[in-house]
Amino acid sequence: MKNVPHLTFLRSFEAAARHLSFTSAAEELNCTQSAVSNHIRSLEEFIGRPLFVRHPRSLTLTEVGEAYLPSIRHALQEIDVATDSLISISHKREVVVSCPISLAESWLPQVMQDFNILHPDIILTVHGTVWTDVEPKISDISITINHLDDVNGDAVKLWNEKLSLVCAPSYQVSGVALSDPVQLDDANLIHILGRPVYWELIAKHFGLGELGLKAGFQTNISNLALEMAVKNIGCAVMPKSLVKPYLERGLLYEPFAFDISSPWTYFADFKDKSATPSVKLFKNWLLKAAAEMDV
Helix, strand or coil, X not given: CCCCCCHHHHHHHHHHHHHCCHHXXXXXXXXXXXXXXXXXXXXXXXXXXXCEEECCCCEEECHHHHHHHHHHHHHHHHHHXXXXXXXXXXXXXXXXXXXXXXHHHHCHHHHHHHHHHHCCCCEEEXXXXXXXXXXXXXXXXXXXXXECCCCCCCCEECCCCEEEEEECCCCEECCEECCCHHHHHHCCEEEECCCCHHHHHHHHHXXXXXXXXXXXXXXXXXXXXHHHHHCCCCEEEEEHHHHHHHHHCCCCECCCCCCCECCEEEEEEECHHHCCHHHHHHHHHHHXXXXXXXX
């Protein structure tokens, strides 16, 4: 490793050059005047050139000292800024989560509220996402919905997702309340773009053949599909975790029961290597809440 002067010597030099006084530099650095004087002497010996002209009651910088000072001052400022930044990050009581808007509107708020009751001093920020995650550096915890066959090795599955078929309580097919899977052939189906497998699994489960896009509605926003169903536009197949709040409020209902696992479910990525204590706290809270999720 290349020889460099001791950082303490450089700090003493910068302070003495700023005050043009070893005594004032010592007061600033909380050490003795003789210590500062020794630091400067050691630095001069290391460089092999004098940095100060010592007068009976004052100091002046030599040409070498004048030339050396700006670079040393800049280097010390960089060190201070980097150190302050690191300390600030490690003590920052904030957690940033990116999460699909659908889950951020249904499940996540209660998780955050319960956490906030115990940790009111920790700031929670949520970035809602559609299809893709936000810039990776933004979030401490990234929640995504992924196909079970296409998952990052480090991602943690939050729960085993189930499918739910829902419609408004007053929804009818040909003037009759929806209560039999056979009626789906004539029902208005609401489709989630990119998730045709939802209706395919329903058709396969009940032996209905193909349920095409006829007389259907399409959207890439899950919560919009649920709002369409609430407005009596048609029926939708969705992850049960998203449907639960609508069922609990009586806005939607499940016209018939079935048990079908969803090939798409929610996963979380955690930045454990750079996680602050606040992030670790919320991570554990999130995983506990996910384990209690009933779908």
